[in-house]
Amino acid sequence: xxxxxxxEVGAFFTSGVAYVFLSVFYLLSxxxxxxxxxxxxxxxxxxxxxxxxxxxxxxxxxxxMRLLSExxxxxxxxxLLTAPVGLWDIVLGKYFAALTLFIIAESVVFIYSIxxxxxxxxxxxxxxxxxxxxxxxxxxxxxxxxxxxxxxxNQMASAVASMLxxxxxxxxxxxxxxxxxxxxSKAITSLSFYxxxxxxxxxxxxxxxxxxxxxxxxxxxxxxxxxxxKRRWG
Amino acid sequence: MIxxxxxxxxxxxxxxxxxxxxxxxxxxILGFLGPNGAGKSTTMNMLTGYISSxxxxxxxxxxxxxxxxxxxxxSIGYLPEIPPLYIDMTIEGYLNFVYDLKKCxxxxxxxxxxxxxxxxxxxxxDRIIKNLSKGYRQRVGLAQALINNPPVLILDEPTxxxxxxxxxxxxxxxxxxxxxxxxxxxxxxxxxIQAVCDRIIIINKGEVAADGTADEIARQLxxxxxxxxxxxxxxxxxxDKDEIVKAIKSLKGIKYVRADMEREKGIYDYxxxxxxxxxxxxxxxxxxxxxxxxxxxxxxxxxxxxxxxLKITMGENDIKIEPERPRINIKFEDSSDSDTDxxxxxxxxx
Numbered sequence: 190x191x192x193x194x195x196x197e198v199g200a201f202f203t204s205g206v207a208y209v210f211l212s213v214f215y216l217l218s219x220x221x222x223x224x225x226x227x228x229x230x231x232x233x234x235x236x237x238x239x240x241x242x243x244x245x246x247x248x249x250x251x252x253x254m255r256l257l258s259e260x261x262x263x264x265x266x267x268x269l270l271t272a273p274v275g276l277w278d279i280v281l282g283k284y285f286a287a288l289t290l291f292i293i294a295e296s297v298v299f300i301y302s303i304x305x306x307x308x309x310x311x312x313x314x315x316x317x318x319x320x321x322x323x324x325x326x327x328x329x330x331x332x333x334x335x336x337x338x339x340x341x342x343n344q345m346a347s348a349v350a351s352m353l354x355x356x357x358x359x360x361x362x363x364x365x366x367x368x369x370x371x372x373x374s375k376a377i378t379s380l381s382f383y384x385x386x387x388x389x390x391x392x393x394x395x396x397x398x399x400x401x402x403x404x405x406x407x408x409x410x411x412x413x414x415x416x417x418x419k420r421r422w423g
Numbered sequence: 424m425i426x427x428x429x430x431x432x433x434x435x436x437x438x439x440x441x442x443x444x445x446x447x448x449x450x451x452i453l454g455f456l457g458p459n460g461a462g463k464s465t466t467m468n469m470l471t472g473y474i475s476s477x478x479x480x481x482x483x484x485x486x487x488x489x490x491x492x493x494x495x496x497x498s499i500g501y502l503p504e505i506p507p508l509y510i511d512m513t514i515e516g517y518l519n520f521v522y523d524l525k526k527c528x529x530x531x532x533x534x535x536x537x538x539x540x541x542x543x544x545x546x547x548x549d550r551i552i553k554n555l556s557k558g559y560r561q562r563v564g565l566a567q568a569l570i571n572n573p574p575v576l577i578l579d580e581p582t583x584x585x586x587x588x589x590x591x592x593x594x595x596x597x598x599x600x601x602x603x604x605x606x607x608x609x610x611x612x613x614x615x616i617q618a619v620c621d622r623i624i625i626i627n628k629g630e631v632a633a634d635g636t637a638d639e640i641a642r643q644l645x646x647x648x649x650x651x652x653x654x655x656x657x658x659x660x661x662x663d664k665d666e667i668v669k670a671i672k673s674l675k676g677i678k679y680v681r682a683d684m685e686r687e688k689g690i691y692d693y694x695x696x697x698x699x700x701x702x703x704x705x706x707x708x709x710x711x712x713x714x715x716x717x718x719x720x721x722x723x724x725x726x727x728x729x730x731x732x733l734k735i736t737m738g739e740n741d742i743k744i745e746p747e748r749p750r751i752n753i754k755f756e757d758s759s760d761s762d763t764d765x766x767x768x769x770x771x772x773x
Binding site: 191192193195196199200203204263264265266267268269270271272273274275421422 | 468505507509523524526
């Protein structure tokens with residue numbers, strides 16, 4: 190797993206994906222930090238975090254689009270699958286490489302917090318709560334993106350399909366609002382990434398939501414492993 | 424080292440590989456010969472655990488590749504048809520990655536240097552793979568297979584895209600590796616198989632059509648001996664012809680005799696076919712001595728590997744055999760070693 194992880198992190202930088210991802214992330218989070226936090230004269234970073242939901246929804250597919258699709262297209266998967274490593278090693282190596290990039294991106298909030306500390310008192314508990322909420326959200330999104338990347342050989346198809354899938358997950362709340370049956374509506378809301386994430390930015394650290402995000406991450410990594418396994422039996 | 428039992432692979436309705444059985448011992452170089460699409464690559468992909476089999480078993484060093492894949496795969500070095508290279512990396516970076524991927528325990532620097540020297544890529548190791556020619560990429564592919572010094576090497580068309588000099592180099596290298604490793608290599612180039620392999624398996628339409636050394640295969644497939652004779656009669660005129668044909672025909676085991684052209688003045692060539700079970704050379708000799716004739720030439724024209732290959736793969740029963748056919752031993756498969764035309768892939772998947 191280590192070898193695949195290290196190669197993949199390196200590939201993010203040599204292919205330029207890392208620079209695109211990080212610069213867009215820094216630019217937009219910087220904007221939201223300025224407009225939502227500094228501009229409104231507060232030291233609470235939550236507005237920035239809630240605005241970032243849609244941004245990471247569109248950015249994460251860029252991170253995950255080529256992870257497995259490119260391997261299949263260039264037949265480099267043959268090298269991985271005939272090496273003495275398991276499918277979980279391959280999938281998790283790639284997963285954690287993408288997650289590492291995401292952590293590098295979102296850790297920029299600690300630099301922002303320096304500005305806040307100069308200007309006033311930072312509420313560290315909300316900042317950290319939000320930071321981890323975004324980390325959990327990212328973990329789940331990356332797993333979904335990686336899974337979709339395993340389904341196609343085409344990077345663009347992978348990116349577009351991932352954005353679409355994540356967007357549909359985002360729309361769960363409005364689906365729920367249109368359903369009159371209370372139970373179904375409630376069931377759908379409980380699957381909503383958005384409402385669970387927003388809860389965190391409102392200062393509620395909910396353990397079930399943590400479990401939810403981590404379960405989604407595990408489940409989709411599991412699906413990815415199944416896809417790779419099934420391909421061998423094709 | 425490698426044992427394959429009843430290996431089969433079906434893609435939907437298409438039977439790509441059908442009931443293949445064979446065994447390869449340590450220090451043996453086995454050649455897989457077959458036309459494009461015969462199932463060579465599919466078989467190799469099953470041997471290396473890249474794809475599963477529909478039925479059957481592959482044992483590498485006694486370990487089932489589907490039951491304990493990690494252990495079995497750790498003793499195999501595989502060069503697929505298209506080398507699995509990450510083209511954005513440098514050769515050195517890539518080989519280091521493979522070293523880690525295979526969890527190699529050999530001293531890193533020394534081992535990588537050995538492998539690079541062996542494949543002659545030391546002088547380009549800092550270059551990005553994207554910018555390399557097909558020949559160099561092929562060598563990097565071979566280098567990654569050699570990392571961790573696996574006892575079994577499986578090479579799918581290792582000389583495709585190399586120029587004639589490189590082909591000879593790689594063949595020499597494979598022969599050298601074959602002394603310590605078990606090597607299975609596939610090719611559709613006959614002279615290559617003949618030059619390198621101890622044993623040959625001919626695959627056609629997913630089935631083993633022949634298995635053995637080149638000579639054994641030739642014997643398996645021909646049930647008669649064919650030869651060309653040049654006999655000098657007593658009169659040295661065309662009158663000898665009929666007498667000689669008649670006399671040879673009377674020998675035991677002769678199936679066919681025919682007088683051929685006049686090669687020297689008054690001396691004719693004769694094509695003779697006999698049952699395999701009987702060696703007619705001695706009785707022919709005795710006959711000629713008795714009659715006072717001289718045998719000036721005797722040439723056996725048994726099937727060559729090429730004839731066999733054609734016979735098996737074309738499904739032809741009667742191949743015209745021309746003795747004394749000059750054979751050129753290098754086939755220019757794809758001699759591109761320039762940086763431009765590396766996209767000329769042959770055929771695609773099998």
